[in-house]
Amino acid sequence: MSYENASILIVEDDLTIGEHLVGHYGSLYSVVWCSDIASAIETVSSHTFDLVLLDMHLPDGEGTQVLQILPDAPGSPQAIILTAFPEHQMAVRTIKMGALDYLEKPFDLDDLDLIVAKALQQSYSRQKLALGDRQRVDALDSIKGDSDAVNHVKELISTIAQSPDTTVLITGETGTGKELVAQAIHELSARRSRPIVRVNCAALPSSLIEAELFGYEKGAYTDAKKSRKGYIEMAAGGTLFLDEIGELGLEVQSKLLRFLEAKTFTKIGGEREIQVDVRVIAATNRDMARMLEDKSFRSDLYYRLNVVQINLPTLRERSGDISTLLRHYITHYCQRMGRPVLELGAEILAEATAYHWPGNVRELRNVAERTALLGTFPSLLGDGRTHQMRQQNGDSTEEAFKTLADVERELIIATYHRLQKNKTRTAEVLGINRVTLRKKLEEYGVQ
Numbered sequence: 476m477s478y479e480n481a482s483i484l485i486v487e488d489d490l491t492i493g494e495h496l497v498g499h500y501g502s503l504y505s506v507v508w509c510s511d512i513a514s515a516i517e518t519v520s521s522h523t524f525d526l527v528l529l530d531m532h533l534p535d536g537e538g539t540q541v542l543q544i545l546p547d548a549p550g551s552p553q554a555i556i557l558t559a560f561p562e563h564q565m566a567v568r569t570i571k572m573g574a575l576d577y578l579e580k581p582f583d584l585d586d587l588d589l590i591v592a593k594a595l596q597q598s599y600s601r602q603k604l605a606l607g608d609r610q611r612v613d614a615l616d617s618i619k620g621d622s623d624a625v626n627h628v629k630e631l632i633s634t635i636a637q638s639p640d641t642t643v644l645i646t647g648e649t650g651t652g653k654e655l656v657a658q659a660i661h662e663l664s665a666r667r668s669r670p671i672v673r674v675n676c677a678a679l680p681s682s683l684i685e686a687e688l689f690g691y692e693k694g695a696y697t698d699a700k701k702s703r704k705g706y707i708e709m710a711a712g713g714t715l716f717l718d719e720i721g722e723l724g725l726e727v728q729s730k731l732l733r734f735l736e737a738k739t740f741t742k743i744g745g746e747r748e749i750q751v752d753v754r755v756i757a758a759t760n761r762d763m764a765r766m767l768e769d770k771s772f773r774s775d776l777y778y779r780l781n782v783v784q785i786n787l788p789t790l791r792e793r794s795g796d797i798s799t800l801l802r803h804y805i806t807h808y809c810q811r812m813g814r815p816v817l818e819l820g821a822e823i824l825a826e827a828t829a830y831h832w833p834g835n836v837r838e839l840r841n842v843a844e845r846t847a848l849l850g851t852f853p854s855l856l857g858d859g860r861t862h863q864m865r866q867q868n869g870d871s872t873e874e875a876f877k878t879l880a881d882v883e884r885e886l887i888i889a890t891y892h893r894l895q896k897n898k899t900r901t902a903e904v905l906g907i908n909r910v911t912l913r914k915k916l917e918e919y920g921v922q
């Protein structure tokens with residue numbers, strides 16, 4: 476294993492030892508040498524090191540002063556204590572404070588090399604672990620929303636990720652986030668260092684799909700000049716994400732079922748059994764119950780894929796997440812376009828909440844992009860009224876003014892949605908009669 480990117484801070488006031496250490500480690504690693512405690516504290520607090528070689532007695536203080544700040548320093552480096560004053564108690568104290576090891580001067584460089592290698596190995600594994608944790612957090616973090624339904628999905632993802640061989644079926648309308656979920660399962664699983672290969676079964680003509688999935692041997696077709704790996708082999712060790720699985724023809728369904736059961740397959744035109752270890756995640760927005768009924772999808776394959784199912788809620792079923800998602804994507808696009816972030820007024824949120832979102836989060840994302848680009852929020856409910864957007868903390872006073880009719884509209888729509896579209900309660904709360912409320916809602920295009 477190579478640690479050429481490792482960085483070491485040497486804290487040593489003895490010139491000969493300092494030069495010796497710099498000469499020895501400087502050709503292998505990035506090395507910084509400080510000869511007093513004050514500059515060592517300053518340096519270790521502002522730069523990232525993997526390791527500190529720390530003398531104990533320096534002219535302006537004790538090495539323990541550096542040792543105690545290491546856990547909070549960038550990169551939380553390890554420390555190896557080097558001292559000319561062998562004191563048993565000091566050794567115990569520094570180890571208790573977190574030092575990795577303690578060497579008495581004069582020391583043998585070979586001994587120090589061994590301890591340094593051990594320290595760098597630990598630091599390397601820790602960094603990999605930290606990276607893994609970060610990826611893990613990021614994977615779930617990309618799934619926005621805080622409704623019970625989304626939190627339940629996130630819990631399922633974490634559980635399924637722990638079991639890297641289990642086949643998963645993700646169902647849900649178009650744009651609900653099936654691919655996002657498949658990606659998160661892969662990134663959280665032990666397979667994350669291997670590829671996730673996505674195959675859109677709807678995008679490939681049925682004549683090609685078998686060759687694309689399983690590959691072919693040279694000569695399998697007239698124009699098969701050399702053999703080719705299929706997606707399954709390309710995903711070896713990782714995850715195969717079969718999107719729109721409902722579009723697979725019956726013939727390929729049988730071959731896929733055999734692969735899922737035996738974990739082996741043969742390429743088209745081949746005889747050799749190929750063994751591949753992949754997790755299969757399938758997704759569909761089709762009504763699978765109906766497909767099973769009309770026998771356009773094999774029930775045995777369905778049950779084999781459906782070991783665990785994640786059913787993603789539509790956006791309208793989790794309307795509480797609409798404002799979070801809109802804010803997230805409008806901010807994202809405004810920042811990407813280098814524009815001031817636009818503010819989402821109550822009226823827009825009320826309209827967005829009332830809307831049906833047939834294209835789910837994908838549609839919302841497109842609306843957010845268009846809004847960021849044009850500065851206006853489209854009329855979702857078909858009343859033809861687009862909304863002029865204001866910039867966060869930057870609107871002109873004129874734009875900030877609203878008419879009484881605007882305020883009334885916002886209040887009525889927001890109250891209606893807060894009361895789960897209960898007209899009687901809404902009319903009661905607003906102090907108007909039901910007929911007036913109904914007329915107003917019709918006028919606003921809200922059902």
Ligand SMILES: Nc1ncnc2c1ncn2[C@@H]1O[C@H](COP(=O)(O)OP(=O)(O)OP(=O)(O)O)[C@@H](O)[C@H]1O
Pocket residue numbers: 617618619620647648649650651652653654655656718759760836837840
């Ligand atoms: N909970 C979510 N948080 C943030 N973005 C989301 C969420 N769900 C979906 N998206 C975004 O919406 C878009 C559509 O998501 P995705 O492609 O995963 O949907 P899908 O269900 O696989 O759609 P289809 O069935 O059409 O293939 C993507 O840009 C995705 O990043």
